[in-house]
Amino acid sequence: MEWEEIYEKNRxxxxxxxxxxxxxxxxxxxxxxxxxENKYWLLVIxxxxxxxxxxxxxxxxxxIGLIILLIFMMIISAIYFNTFTITCKKGLxxxxxxxxxxxxxxKDLKSVYLERTxxxxxxxxxxxxxxxxxxKNPNGEISDIKLPxxxxxxxxxxxxxxxxxxxxxxxxFIEQNKNYKMKRLLIRLIIALIFLILIIITAFL
Numbered sequence: 706m707e708w709e710e711i712y713e714k715n716r717x718x719x720x721x722x723x724x725x726x727x728x729x730x731x732x733x734x735x736x737x738x739x740x741x742e743n744k745y746w747l748l749v750i751x752x753x754x755x756x757x758x759x760x761x762x763x764x765x766x767x768x769i770g771l772i773i774l775l776i777f778m779m780i781i782s783a784i785y786f787n788t789f790t791i792t793c794k795k796g797l798x799x800x801x802x803x804x805x806x807x808x809x810x811x812k813d814l815k816s817v818y819l820e821r822t823x824x825x826x827x828x829x830x831x832x833x834x835x836x837x838x839x840x841k842n843p844n845g846e847i848s849d850i851k852l853p854x855x856x857x858x859x860x861x862x863x864x865x866x867x868x869x870x871x872x873x874x875x876x877x878f879i880e881q882n883k884n885y886k887m888k889r890l891l892i893r894l895i896i897a898l899i900f901l902i903l904i905i906i907t908a909f910l
Contacts (some may be wrong), residue, residue, distance in 0.1 A: 819834055
């Protein structure tokens, strides 16, 4: 199953309601998962990068060293900001990321879903995916936590999402409702504009 299929299959979760958490589960975003998931093209990119750097800067060893150091720092930074652990155990969800630790009671969890965002990498459009947890914070307000899925395998994401049972909501109805609201807003704007024009015309008569 590809990321697109996983996303489409679980779209209902974003507007759904959590009904049950099947069992305790741990989800770990680790660079190891990314390597396993993308080992072939990572190998190709690594080899091409080494050849390109060696051929382009073969006469300047210091510059090669500087480029390698820069790449290494970028990799370390990417690993740091995309590594996390979600532990669901004994009625409590504990999220460890960066230097933060966030705790959410099961009773406060509203939804767990996969979000998709469109980005551009070297002028090439691409999708990135996020694990999202919607919950009620201590102030009684609805908040969300979004964690990058880049260091997760597809199997891990599917198993994690399936652990949270949700009520399904008709997406067609949601889209129709959004379209209705947009049309209603547009009609109101047109009426307001016509009213404003009539006022201006009346003022100059």
